[in-house]
Amino acid sequence: xxxxxxxxxxxxxxxxxxxxxxxxxxxxxxxxxxxxxxxxxxxxxxxxxxxxxxxxxxxxxxxxxxxxxxxxxxxxxxxxxxxxxxxxxxxxxxxxxxxxxxxxxxxxxxxxxxxxxxxxxxxxxxxxxxxxxxxxxxxxxxxxxxxxxxxxxxxxxxxxxxxxxxxxxxxxxxxxxxxxxxxxxxxxxxxxxxxxxxxxxxxxxxxxxxxxxxxxxxxxxxxxxxxxxxxxxxxxxxxxxxxxxxxxxxxxxxxxxxxxxxxxxxxxxxxxxxxxxxxxxxxxxxxxxxxxxxxxxxxx
Amino acid sequence: xxxxxxxxxxxxxxxxxxxxxxxxxxxxxxxxxxxxxxxxxxxxxxxxxxxxxxxxxxxxxxxxxxxxxxxxxxxxxxxxxxxxxxxxxxxxxxxxxxxxxxxxxxxxxxxxxxxxxxxxxxxxxxxxxxxxxxxxxxxxxxxxxxxxxxxxxxxxxxxxxxxxxxxxxxxxxxxxxxxxxxxxxxxxxxxxxxxxxxxxxxxxxxxxxxxxxxxxxxxxxxxxxxxxxxxxxxxxxxxxxxxxxxxxxxxxxxxxxxxxxxxxxxxxxxxxxxxxxxxxxxxxxxxxxxxxxxxxxxxxxxxxxxxxxxxxxxxxxxxxxxxxxxxxxxxxxxxxxxxxxxxxxxxxxxxxxxxxxxxxxxxxxxxxxxxxxxxxxxxxxxxxxxxxxxxxxxxxxxxxxxxxxxxxxxxxxxxxxxxxxxxxxxxxxxxxxxx
Amino acid sequence: xxxxxxxxxxxxxxxxxxxxxxxxxxxxxxxxxxxxxxxxxxxxxxxxxxxxxxxxxxxxxxxxxxxxxxxxxxxxxxxxxxxxxxxxxxxxxxxxxxxxxxxxxxxxxxxxxxxxxxxxxxxxxxxxxxxxxxxxxxxxxxxxxxxxxxxxxxxxxxxxxxxxxxxxxxxxxxxxxxxxxxxxxxxxxxxxxxxxxxxxxxxxxxxxxxxxxxxxxxxxxxxxxxxxxxxxx
Numbered sequence: 011x012x013x014x015x016x017x018x019x020x021x022x023x024x025x026x027x028x029x030x031x032x033x034x035x036x037x038x039x040x041x042x043x044x045x046x047x048x049x050x051x052x053x054x055x056x057x058x059x060x061x062x063x064x065x066x067x068x069x070x071x072x073x074x075x076x077x078x079x080x081x082x083x084x085x086x087x088x089x090x091x092x093x094x095x096x097x098x099x100x101x102x103x104x105x106x107x108x109x110x111x112x113x114x115x116x117x118x119x120x121x122x123x124x125x126x127x128x129x130x131x132x133x134x135x136x137x138x139x140x141x142x143x144x145x146x147x148x149x150x151x152x153x154x155x156x157x158x159x160x161x162x163x164x165x166x167x168x169x170x171x172x173x174x175x176x177x178x179x180x181x182x183x184x185x186x187x188x189x190x191x192x193x194x195x196x197x198x199x200x201x202x203x204x205x206x207x208x209x210x211x212x213x214x215x216x217x218x219x220x221x222x223x224x225x226x227x228x229x230x231x232x233x234x235x236x237x238x239x240x241x242x243x244x245x246x247x248x249x250x251x252x253x254x255x256x257x258x259x260x261x262x263x264x265x266x267x268x269x270x271x272x273x274x275x276x277x278x279x280x281x282x283x284x285x286x287x288x289x290x291x292x293x294x295x296x297x298x299x300x301x302x303x304x305x306x307x308x309x310x
Numbered sequence: 311x312x313x314x315x316x317x318x319x320x321x322x323x324x325x326x327x328x329x330x331x332x333x334x335x336x337x338x339x340x341x342x343x344x345x346x347x348x349x350x351x352x353x354x355x356x357x358x359x360x361x362x363x364x365x366x367x368x369x370x371x372x373x374x375x376x377x378x379x380x381x382x383x384x385x386x387x388x389x390x391x392x393x394x395x396x397x398x399x400x401x402x403x404x405x406x407x408x409x410x411x412x413x414x415x416x417x418x419x420x421x422x423x424x425x426x427x428x429x430x431x432x433x434x435x436x437x438x439x440x441x442x443x444x445x446x447x448x449x450x451x452x453x454x455x456x457x458x459x460x461x462x463x464x465x466x467x468x469x470x471x472x473x474x475x476x477x478x479x480x481x482x483x484x485x486x487x488x489x490x491x492x493x494x495x496x497x498x499x500x501x502x503x504x505x506x507x508x509x510x511x512x513x514x515x516x517x518x519x520x521x522x523x524x525x526x527x528x529x530x531x532x533x534x535x536x537x538x539x540x541x542x543x544x545x546x547x548x549x550x551x552x553x554x555x556x557x558x559x560x561x562x563x564x565x566x567x568x569x570x571x572x573x574x575x576x577x578x579x580x581x582x583x584x585x586x587x588x589x590x591x592x593x594x595x596x597x598x599x600x601x602x603x604x605x606x607x608x609x610x611x612x613x614x615x616x617x618x619x620x621x622x623x624x625x626x627x628x629x630x631x632x633x634x635x636x637x638x639x640x641x642x643x644x645x646x647x648x649x650x651x652x653x654x655x656x657x658x659x660x661x662x663x664x665x666x667x668x669x670x671x672x673x674x675x676x677x678x679x680x681x682x683x684x685x686x687x688x689x690x691x692x693x694x695x696x697x698x699x700x701x702x703x704x705x706x707x708x709x710x711x712x713x714x715x716x717x718x719x720x721x722x723x724x725x726x727x728x729x730x731x732x733x734x735x736x737x738x739x740x741x742x743x744x745x
Numbered sequence: 746x747x748x749x750x751x752x753x754x755x756x757x758x759x760x761x762x763x764x765x766x767x768x769x770x771x772x773x774x775x776x777x778x779x780x781x782x783x784x785x786x787x788x789x790x791x792x793x794x795x796x797x798x799x800x801x802x803x804x805x806x807x808x809x810x811x812x813x814x815x816x817x818x819x820x821x822x823x824x825x826x827x828x829x830x831x832x833x834x835x836x837x838x839x840x841x842x843x844x845x846x847x848x849x850x851x852x853x854x855x856x857x858x859x860x861x862x863x864x865x866x867x868x869x870x871x872x873x874x875x876x877x878x879x880x881x882x883x884x885x886x887x888x889x890x891x892x893x894x895x896x897x898x899x900x901x902x903x904x905x906x907x908x909x910x911x912x913x914x915x916x917x918x919x920x921x922x923x924x925x926x927x928x929x930x931x932x933x934x935x936x937x938x939x940x941x942x943x944x945x946x947x948x949x950x951x952x953x954x955x956x957x958x959x960x961x962x963x964x965x966x967x968x969x970x971x972x973x974x975x976x977x978x
Contacts, residue, residue: 190844199795233575
């Protein structure tokens with residue numbers, strides 16, 4: 011326990027701001043991964059444990075683009091698209107077979123893909139940890155504000171994260187395709203009876219969810235080592251966020267990812283030995299009080 | 311057969327078909343085929359079979375790979391020189407997937423098979439304690455090559471007569487590391503310390519030892535905080551900001567592999583390694599140095615690190631040749647894991663020669679208290695020993711230095727004295743009642 | 746327009762439709778009446794491809810549609826208004842029309858637009874920003890029918906539209922069906938035989954998955970058994 015440093019920090023605006031930024035940063039990458047997971051869980055009802063692997067592939071694709079073209083902007087576009095395509099292929103050939111089946115089958119299949127993707131990655135990129143350099147655009151002194159410093163790349167991450175949450179929200183709630191996805195989540199059979207090719211919608215949704223995981227992987231690249239199995243480090247936390255936020259709710263995912271990040275960054279100040287336990291206790295409480303999650307709707 | 315093949319392919323990526331066949335000698339295939347490829351060896355004699363258990367999947371895959379190549383390097387050297395007692399050596403590898411039950415099951419299988427002469431337990435501490443019980447149960451020689459947890463061999467109540475350790479030990483590493491850190495801290499007045507270590511047995515134990523010995527050597531040191539990110543934590547930023555917020559002067563870390571890379575990457579955004587002196591026990595391993603160099607375009611200078619499997623620690627021809635030989639053969643630098651597996655095999659080789667057979671009891675008796683010359687044995691004699699009292703490896707080079715951006719990436723190397731390490735160890739054992 | 750020939754449909758192991766044959770001709774309203782559990786809804790689901798028959802043949806405009814995916818069947822010109830309406834809870838009336846709107850390649854002119862829907866159902870114009878969950882049963886039923894019209898069907902399958910509606914509203918549905926009849930053929934499933942008879946040209950009586958009897962509405966009205974079973978209160 012280190013309550014003193016938590017209290018000291020709460021009394022110091024600079025420290026507060028610093029920890030808040032750290033919390034937001036944790037939230038951003040996690041949100042990108044979790045939002046795709048939430049979309050897939052909410053619309054397709056699929057427990058996709060391999061989602062973390064798609065994040066990993068996003069990181070490896072980014073590495074390859076950086077190694078060959080060397081432009082982070084290009085990588086940030088190509089890598090997620092590549093992951094989206096992988097997602098589409100995965101869905102078309104395998105995942106579509108387990109829709110509506112018992113969660114156990116979904117778990118088995120998606121877990122198998124964690125192992126398969128890890129092996130594929132090892133086969134293509136080798137087993138040694140890789141990394142990329144911080145893109146030169148962001149290699150500049152951090153911004154100083156409210157008594158704390160904000161790394162330039164983190165500003166970028168926050169901007170991208172916020173833009174994406176707004177974009178996803180607009181897409182889902184304002185466009186025809188978003189509405190079709192919404193309808194597919196509540197009554198796919200009826201949607202099919204309106205002439206919508208629902209299996210195709212499912213493929214697109216899975217591809218989009220994968221693409222978001224790929225964006226997460228690409229953005230995480232300058233901050234983390236790229237390793238086989240790196241998806242495992244984000245998948246459990248992403249599930250926690252989706253469950254607390256309410257599956258299918260992008261806004262819920264975003265808000266809970268922020269809460270998660272802040273609980274961690276301040277938890278590390280006050281209770282460095284069990285800051286993670288807090289989040290699981292929080293999840294338990296939410297599930298008791300609101301089984302559909304904070305922003306989820308109870309579906310009949 | 312299928313799954314076995316698959317594991318072996320995973321184990322030995324890049325093996326040629328011939329090497330693969332030799333490596334798969336667990337079955338009859340290898341035994342039958344190997345003589346054709348090792349014509350200088352005596353016909354008709356049963357080969358000496360070394361089995362190695364490691365982890366080949368997930369983030370720990372790099373562990374399995376570097377262990378495997380350490381084993382292969384030894385095997386090829388031995389066979390090139392005509393084997394041991396005229397018998398050639400075959401090896402086989404199994405993947406425990408980091409699961410204790412699987413490690414125990416495979417260890418029992420190996421010990422009971424009658425085919426395997428030596429088992430290398432090259433997983434983590436978690437498996438090591440359980441696998442030690444298999445050794446005790448079946449009176450079968452098992453050498454733990456990775457587990458650094460002190461209690462594995464130090465607690466007299468749980469020692470197993472056929473169990474040995476060729477890994478370094480947290481207690482030794484930290485007695486050395488803290489002595490090194492204390493010397494610099496005293497000189498520069500770094501009194502405000504933090505520790506950041508992965509939240510599992512390895513990290514917890516070495517952070518505990520570091521704090522203990524730092525305070526012993528430098529009582530003015532104040533530990534501002536102990537930070538415990540989980541193993542393979544993706545986000546280090548809040549830890550960095552907490553350290554910086556508290557005006558930490560120096561930090562000890564035992565994050566390893568990708569974790570130390572991520573810590574430095576995220577720390578760099580806040581100027582961590584410029585503002586805080588970093589003492590990293592595991593950055594010195596090339597599995598971490600290489601990705602750090604890629605992440606920064608060069609190795610950030612002025613970080614203090616423990617160095618193992620490095621041509622400068624010790625700076626002898628024997629060690630240099632070993633390092634370069636490994637690199638040339640396998641295309642990458644050896645890791646501490648390769649080195650420790652290789653140590654275990656050197657001990658075993660010498661013990662078999664001394665015993666004149668592979669009889670478990672005879673080899674065991676030879677192993678206890680055995681001294682060998684090894685590339686990383688303490689200079690000048692470069693001796694390495696398996697201490698008779700607790701079956702653990704001692705006298706390996708304990709060296710720290712400062713990072714520089716030039717192969718082999720370390721400068722101002724200080725080799726710590728084993729006299730000091732023994733002194734610190736003795737005091738700790740006394741306190742624990744382990745003497 | 747639609748020919749259903751000797752279809753057999755199972756739900757799991759239960760044998761629901763046991764050799765059913767029926768036909769809807771151009772411009773006709775045909776009703777399918779029968780008691781609860783007789784197989785009415787399953788017949789419609791079989792036609793839609795939601796519960797494809799194991800045996801038998803379904804033809805639409807002369808083309809076989811057995812085994813086709815429901816969305817392709819819809820695109821060929823069959824609209825479906827299911828039992829209990831199945832309104833998407835999060836979408837407004839307008840959203841419903843937007844997602845159901847299909848290009849109109851089959852018809853040379855006309856075709857349903859949102860504007861035409863509002864002329865046809867003035868009430869829905871007022872409700873365009875309301876979500877399905879905020880509507881009454883009659884309004885939901887209207888929305889369900891209007892939504893299926895957005896696909897420009899030549900044949901509409903309507904499953905128990907009057908279920909749970911007040912008599913006054915049922916009255917208005919008689920007019921509605923009659924005016925839809927100008928534009929398309931309709932296969933109407935009903936338990937409410939008096940409603941069904943008042944709008945249909947012909948009728949089928951289904952029981953235990955088979956057609957028991959069929960004929961003109963006048964024939965059906967005069968049939969004693971039909972009268973006793975379905976018209977007597």
